[in-house]
Each structure stands twice: as structure tokens, then as C-alpha cells.
Amino acid sequence: xxxxxxxxxxxxxxxxxxxxxxxxxxxxxxxxxxxxxxxxxxxxxxxxxxxxxxxxxxxxxxxxxxxxxxxxxxxxxxxxxxxxxxxxxxxxxxxxxxxxxxxxxxxxxxxxxxxxxxxxxxxxxxxxxxxxxxxxxxxxxxxxxxxxxxxxxxxxxxxxxxxxxxxxxxxxxxxxxxxxxxxxxxxxxxxxxxxxxxxxxxxxxxxxxxxxxxxxxxxxxxxxxxxxxxxxxxxxxxxxxxxxxx
Numbered sequence: 001x002x003x004x005x006x007x008x009x010x011x012x013x014x015x016x017x018x019x020x021x022x023x024x025x026x027x028x029x030x031x032x033x034x035x036x037x038x039x040x041x042x043x044x045x046x047x048x049x050x051x052x053x054x055x056x057x058x059x060x061x062x063x064x065x066x067x068x069x070x071x072x073x074x075x076x077x078x079x080x081x082x083x084x085x086x087x088x089x090x091x092x093x094x095x096x097x098x099x100x101x102x103x104x105x106x107x108x109x110x111x112x113x114x115x116x117x118x119x120x121x122x123x124x125x126x127x128x129x130x131x132x133x134x135x136x137x138x139x140x141x142x143x144x145x146x147x148x149x150x151x152x153x154x155x156x157x158x159x160x161x162x163x164x165x166x167x168x169x170x171x172x173x174x175x176x177x178x179x180x181x182x183x184x185x186x187x188x189x190x191x192x193x194x195x196x197x198x199x200x201x202x203x204x205x206x207x208x209x210x211x212x213x214x215x216x217x218x219x220x221x222x223x224x225x226x227x228x229x230x231x232x233x234x235x236x237x238x239x240x241x242x243x244x245x246x
Contacts, residue, residue: 011030011032011033011034012033012034012035012036013025013028013033013034013035013036014035014036014037014038015028015035015036015037015038016037016038016039017037017039017040017042018039020052023051023052024050024051024052025052028046028050028052029046029050030046031046031047031048031050032045032046033045033046034046034055035052042054043055138170138244138245138246142244142245142246143242143243143244144160144163144169144242144243144244144245145160145240145241145242145243146158146159146160146161146225146240146241146242147159147238147239147240147241148227148237148238148239148240149238150236150237150238151227151229151235151236151237151238151239152180152233152235152236152237153229153231153232153233153235154228154229154230154231154232155228156189156192156193156226156227156228157226157227157228157239158192158224158225158226159188159224159225159226159227159239159240159241160224160225160241160243161224162222162223162224163245164222164245165221165222166221166222167221167222167245167246168218168219168220168221168222168223168245168246169218169219169223169224169225169243169244169245170216170217170218170219170243170244170245170246171188171197171198171213171216171217171218171219171225171241171242171243172212172213172216172217172242172243172244173210173211173212173213173241173242173243174188174198174210174211174213174239174240174241175208175209175210175211175239175240175241176200176202176208176209176210176227176237176238176239177202177206177207177208177237177238178202178203178204178205178206178207178208178235178236178237178238179205179206179236179238180204180205180234180235180236180237181204181205181234181235182204182231182233182234182235183201183202183203183204183207183231184201184202184204184229184230184231184235184237185199185200185201185229185230185231186199186200186201186202186227186228186229186230186237186239187199187227187228187229187230188217188225188226188227188239188241189225189226189227189228190219190220190223190225190226191219191220191223191224191226192224192226194220194223194226195220197217197219198211198217202229202235202237204234204235208237216243216244217243225241225243227239
């Protein structure tokens, strides 16, 4: 028998894996105490029936499929490593510490990446997310940008292609320059023959304008971002635009 009780601590033991018999270690009788096996570097907690339940280490991964209800989580029973939860419940009373990587978090808290829930009771608690919306708008994969070629007449020219029939483009920044000899009015339209969403004037020989929209400019669902100039000769207009799809 290699079991050794460690005094002056939260009840804990050290032992060898060979001391385990029938999921128990003789003499390890403190419910909730920790048991560390020196030969395997694994940790256990003593359950009410005196059996040992392994505590995941930093290198372990626990995968839970289906609904999970975490209630009265022991404050000293720390789950470390990667806990992947599918269909995380919308009712999540948690006390103690839980580190979890969540694949399907409730829609009220849409996140992408790792989430850390700390000392929360019937609430979200503290959340640290590896990816947050950029600029408060959208995730990086949802951003779009585009540039036009040199525009020399009043033909509607695409700057950003449609994001898809079910999505709208939300424009956040826009820049127009004109190196031609003649200035021109410029319309930014929703689609090639759509509504003018923004209008400006680009002076000739290096004029133009740039806009950062405090509220993103929302284009029609399924429509791309187009530019249309009023003048038909002596212009050389370029347009750059950026935004996101939603």
C-alpha cells in the first residue's frame, strides 16, 4: 500500500495506480478529496460512494454530445483543457470554474472560438472570446471589399459583387478619385440600375471624396455595390469600397 495522506491541505492523497482496487483505494475515505497518482500523473476525486473519478488534465479533451445541464458545479473541481460541447443548453447555472470550447452556443450569445466561463451562477459570467466582431460590425470572414477599374463614361460599374441572394452588403468605407480633366457627379447605387445610396462630386485632375459611414450603408438584399458617373467624357474615376455581408 503506497497511499499517503497529505496533512494541512484541502484533503488530498498521493498513491500509485497499483493501489486502486475496484475503482477505490483502501483508506482513502475523505469524500471530495483529491488523489494524485505519482506513477501515471493522473488526478482523481473521491466520490460519495468512495470510488475514484478522474479529473481531466490540461492535456485531456472531453467531448460531450447532446444537451448538457451543469448544476452546482463543485467550486474546487476545476475542468481544464478542452471541453467541446455540442448544443450547449440555454439554461446554464454554473458555479465554480469551467473552461469550455463551445461549438453551438445559445443564439443570445453568438461566438466563434473559445469561451471561458468563470464563477457564474445562473448567468453568463465572464466570457473571453478568441474572435470578436471587428469594429463592432462583423466577424472577419463576413467582410467584403472591392475596387473598380478606370471609369471613363456613365456606364454603371461594379465595385463589390453581390454577397448572395439572401444577404445584404453593409458599406462602411468608400473612396472615389478622378484623375480626368472634367469633374463629375458620382452615384453609388444598389445594383446596376438600383437606387442611389450615396452621391458625391469628384473634381477633375485628382479630386474625389472619401467617406467612413458612422452607420453602415445597407444595400438591397442580393444587390452588389455599383458606381455610376454623370459625365461621359474626360473623366478617369476609380472607386474603392469595403463593408460586410449580413
